[in-house]
Amino acid sequence: MALLHTNASTWNHRTVLFVHGIGLQPAGYSEPLYQILRQADSSTVDATRWHEVAYDSVNTALELKVRNLNSVIPQAGQSPTAKQTAEDLVVDLVDYLFTTDPYNWINTVFRKALVGIITQGQNDGVAVRDQSVILIAHSLGTVVSYEGLHSIVTDPQLPGLSSGFRVRAYLTMGCPLAFIKANLSRLKYLNKNFFLGKEPIGRPTRVDTFSGETQSNVADWFNFRQQIDPVASLIPLTMATSNNALSQETFVFNKLHAGINPHDFSNYVTEYSPFILQQIKA
Amino acid sequence: MLFWRPTLAGVFFIFTAPTLWASNYLFLDKPYLDLTEKIQTEADAQASHFLEKGSALETKYKQVAASLRAQISDVQRARLLKKLKPELVVQTKDQQFADNLNSFKDALNYMVQKSGKSPVALFPSYDEWQKVETQAVSQGLDQRLDAFQTRFGPDSEPVNFIEYFGGELLLPGTEAGPSAWEPIARLSPVQATSAGAAVSSAEAGMNYYFVNRPAPAPLRWVGITNHVGLAATLQYLNNPRIFHFQGRPAFGLTLHLDRKELGASWDPDSKTVRVNIGYAFQVVPLAF
Numbered sequence: 001m002a003l004l005h006t007n008a009s010t011w012n013h014r015t016v017l018f019v020h021g022i023g024l025q026p027a028g029y030s031e032p033l034y035q036i037l038r039q040a041d042s043s044t045v046d047a048t049r050w051h052e053v054a055y056d057s058v059n060t061a062l063e064l065k066v067r068n069l070n071s072v073i074p075q076a077g078q079s080p081t082a083k084q085t086a087e088d089l090v091v092d093l094v095d096y097l098f099t100t101d102p103y104n105w106i107n108t109v110f111r112k113a114l115v116g117i118i119t120q121g122q123n124d125g126v127a128v129r130d131q132s133v134i135l136i137a138h139s140l141g142t143v144v145s146y147e148g149l150h151s152i153v154t155d156p157q158l159p160g161l162s163s164g165f166r167v168r169a170y171l172t173m174g175c176p177l178a179f180i181k182a183n184l185s186r187l188k189y190l191n192k193n194f195f196l197g198k199e200p201i202g203r204p205t206r207v208d209t210f211s212g213e214t215q216s217n218v219a220d221w222f223n224f225r226q227q228i229d230p231v232a233s234l235i236p237l238t239m240a241t242s243n244n245a246l247s248q249e250t251f252v253f254n255k256l257h258a259g260i261n262p263h264d265f266s267n268y269v270t271e272y273s274p275f276i277l278q279q280i281k282a
Numbered sequence: 283m284l285f286w287r288p289t290l291a292g293v294f295f296i297f298t299a300p301t302l303w304a305s306n307y308l309f310l311d312k313p314y315l316d317l318t319e320k321i322q323t324e325a326d327a328q329a330s331h332f333l334e335k336g337s338a339l340e341t342k343y344k345q346v347a348a349s350l351r352a353q354i355s356d357v358q359r360a361r362l363l364k365k366l367k368p369e370l371v372v373q374t375k376d377q378q379f380a381d382n383l384n385s386f387k388d389a390l391n392y393m394v395q396k397s398g399k400s401p402v403a404l405f406p407s408y409d410e411w412q413k414v415e416t417q418a419v420s421q422g423l424d425q426r427l428d429a430f431q432t433r434f435g436p437d438s439e440p441v442n443f444i445e446y447f448g449g450e451l452l453l454p455g456t457e458a459g460p461s462a463w464e465p466i467a468r469l470s471p472v473q474a475t476s477a478g479a480a481v482s483s484a485e486a487g488m489n490y491y492f493v494n495r496p497a498p499a500p501l502r503w504v505g506i507t508n509h510v511g512l513a514a515t516l517q518y519l520n521n522p523r524i525f526h527f528q529g530r531p532a533f534g535l536t537l538h539l540d541r542k543e544l545g546a547s548w549d550p551d552s553k554t555v556r557v558n559i560g561y562a563f564q565v566v567p568l569a570f
Contacts (some may be wrong), residue, residue: 061434066446099447100454105430107457112423119420122413129401151457156308156380157419162387163412190450193457209385210339210392 002053002113003120004030009044011124014132014280015049015117019110021139021174021265023093025056033136033269035048040273046278049120053113055106055144062095062102084270092140097180098189103147110148114159131163134279135171138265139231142175143196150195153204153217155167161206161217169279173268174232177201178241201237204244222279224272227254251275299562304381309422312361312368315354318383319412322347324405325390343389350382371421372526373458401425429459437508439489439541439562442468464489466513470536470543471524473560477549478522483558486515489538501539511538519549521554532556 004018018030030052038045095102114133121131137145151169152159159165177196184197191200203216223246225232236243239249256262257270269276326347333340357374366372368370390408393403395509401408432438433455444467453461466487475481497507513536520529534547536558543560 054478058430058434061431064436065434065438067440067441067442074466076549099450100456101430101434101450104455104457104460105427105434108423108426108430112420112427115416115420115423122409122416127401127409128416154384156306157389158412158416159419162384162391163390163415179557190447190454206384208388208391210342210388211395225420258433 002051003114004028004034004050004052006120007049008191009043010046011049011126012047012280013121013126013130014047014134015051015121016134016136016280017113017117018050018052019135019137019141019145020052020054021141023251025054027054029054030265032266034075034158035098036266036269037089037273037276041277044083044277044280049117051113051117053141055109057090058102058105067265096144096192097141097194098187100193103106103191103193104159106144107148109150110144111159113154114148114165115151118158118165127164128158132168133166134169134276135167136173136269137171137175137274138173139176142172142177143180145170145172146177147195149217150176150199150204151193154206159217160210161204163214166217166219168219170218171224171272171276171279171281172221172229172237173224173265174226174229174263175223175237175273176234177230177237181241182235201242218277221245222247222275223250224268225250225252226256226267226271227252229262231263286480288391305416305420306375306377308374308376308379308383309371309418310357311355311371311418311421312366314414314418315358315361317407317414319351319354320407321390321405321411322351322386324407325386325393328393328404329389332396335387339392342385346385346389349378351388353379353382360384371418371425373422373425374456398569399492401451419533420477426459429471432493432508433460433464438491439464439509439511439538446470447483459493460491462491464494464509464511466511466538470515470560470562472560473517473536473543473545475517475519475522475547475556477519477552479557480524481517481519481522482525482527483536483545483560485513485536487511487536487538504539506539507523508540509538512536513538513545515547515558517558519547520551534558536560538562 018033020029034050038248093136098234118131119127121128153161157163178201181196181201189197203218203221205214205216207214223237226234227233237250239246251272253271256267256272258264258267261267329343333343370455374460390401390405393404399403443465445465446491448465448467453463455461466485466489468485470483470485473481473483489509491509501510513535515533515534518527518529519532530550532547532549534544534545543562544559547558549556
C-alpha cells in the first residue's frame with residue numbers, strides 16, 4: 001500500500017517512511033524527495049526501502065461526504081488552486097485535529113504503513129528487532145506521526161513497543177507541534193484521544209513491567225526549521241518547548257532550495273540530505 | 283482561513299466529548315492464539331533460568347502466564363462455540379488481556395536481555411509467532427480501514443454540518459472504527475411523490491452502516507450493501523413543489539436503502555397515503 005521503492009541492491013535492513021503534510025498528496029508524492037536523496041548518495045538509497053504514508057484519500061472522502069465543508073469554501077478564493085488549498089486547510093486541519101473519526105482513520109492508515117514495513121521485512125526473513133525505521137515527517141505529517149507513535153507505544157501486539165518495534169530516527173520538518181500545543185487550550189475539541197491535547201509534548205513512552213524502565217519507541221528525534229517558515233517558526237519546536245524530548249537542539253537554516261516557499265518539504269530534504277543519509281547509514 | 287474560525291470555535295465550544303482514550307484492542311485468530319500458547323510453554327521452560335526462585339519477578343511471571351493462559355482458553359472456547367473459521371481475525375477490546383500480553387512480552391524481553399542471546403535462541407517459535415501476529419494485525423487493520431470506507435466512502439450518504447458534527451458529538455467512533463450509527467437531520471430537497479411531481483422533505487432519523495459485518499443476505503440480494511436508515515418526514519403535499527412549505531403538514535416515514543430513499547406520507551388534504559422516492563444525489567445543496 002505504502003511502498004514507494006523497494007531496495008535495488010542488497011537490503012541494508014533500513015526503511016525510510018515519509019509522512020506528508022497538508023495539501024493534495026496523491027500516492028507517489030514523495031518521489032521527488034527520494035530523487036533528491038538518491039542524487040546525493042545512490043548506493044545508500046538503493047540499498048534502502050522507501051515507503052510513504054498517503055492519507056489524502058481520507059481528506060478527499062470527507063470533502064465529498066460533508067457537503068457543507070465544500071459549500072463554504074468558495075469564499076476563500078476563486079482559483080481552483082486557492083479553493084483546493086482552502087479545502088485542504090479546512091478539511092485536513094479541522095477534521096484531523098478536532099473530530100474523532102478522521103483522526104482514527106488517519107491513525108489507522110499510519111499504523112497500517114508501519115505494519116506493512118514490518119511485514120515486508122519479515123517476508124525476507126528479517127525480524128522486527130533487526131529492522132531499522134527512519135521516519136521523515138513534514139508539516140501536519142509531524143502531528144500525524146506524533147499522534148500515531150503515541151497511539152501504538154502501548155499496543156500489546158505489533159507495532160507496540162513490547163513487541164520490539166522502534167523508530168530509530170524521527171525527523172520532523174516544518175513542524176507545528178509547539179504552535180498547535182500552545183493554541184489548543186483556546187478551543188474545545190471533540191477528539192479526546194488527541195495526545196497533543198492531553199499531555200505535554202514528549203516522546204511516546206511506556207513502563208516495562210519487568211525491568212521497571214520507562215522506554216520509548218523513538219530512539220532519536222531531530223527537528224528542522226527554516227528560519228522564515230511560518231508553520232514552524234510562529235512557536236518553534238525546541239529543546240525547551242519539546243520538554244527536552246528532542247535529541248539535540250532544533251537545526252535552523254535560511255536557504256530556499258525549492259522556490260520561494262520556505263515550508264516546502266523538498267526545501268528541507270535538500271538542505272539536510274547529508275544528515276538524513278547519515279541517519280540511514282548509522 | 284480566518285472567515286470560518288470564529289464560527290467553528292463557537293461550534294466546538296459547546297461540545298464536550300463523552301469518550302475516553304482506549305488502546306487495548308487485540309487482533310486474534312486461531313493460529314495466533316495457538317502459537318501464543320506454544321510460546322508460553324517455551325517461556326515456562328526458560329523462566330527458571332532467569333527468574334530467581336521465590337522472587338517478585340518469578341511470582342509476577344507466574345501470575346501473568348496463568349492469567350494469559352486462561353484468557354486464551356476462554357477466547358479459543360468462544361471461537362469454537364461461535365464456529366468461527368480459524369483464520370478469521372476478530373478484533374477484541376480487553377484491557378486485562380492486553381495488559382497480560384504486554385507483561386508477558388516484557389518478561390520475554392527481560393529473559394532475552396539477561397541471556398544475551400537472540401529471542402529465537404531461547405524461544406524457538408518466537409519469529410514465527412511475530413510473523414503470525416503481524417498477519418493478524420494487518421488483517422485487523424484492513425477491517426478497520428474497510429469500516430471507515432463504508433461509513434465515509436463514496437457509497438455512504440452525504441451529510442450536512444449538523445449531521446456530521448452531531449454524529450461526532452453523540453456517536454463518535456473509537457480507535458477500532460467508526461460508529462455504525464449516523465443521525466439524519468436534513469431537508470431532503472427533491473423527492474418524487476405520488477401526490478405530484480416533486481416535493482422537498484424535512485427528515486429526522488438514523489442511518490445504520492454495515493461497518494462491522496456485511497449487510498444481511500436479503501438486503502444484499504436487492505443490492506443494499508452500505509447502510510439502511512429510517513427517518514420521520516414532514517412534507518406539504520397540497521401543492522407539491524420543491525421548497526414549498528405551506529399548507530397542512532403531511533407526516534410520514536422514509537426508508538434509506540444505501541443512497542435510495544423510499545417513503546410513505548399521510549396526505550391530510552386528500553386523505554390518502556402518498557408514496558415518495560428519492561436519491562441522495564444532492565445536486566441541490568442541503569439546507570444546512
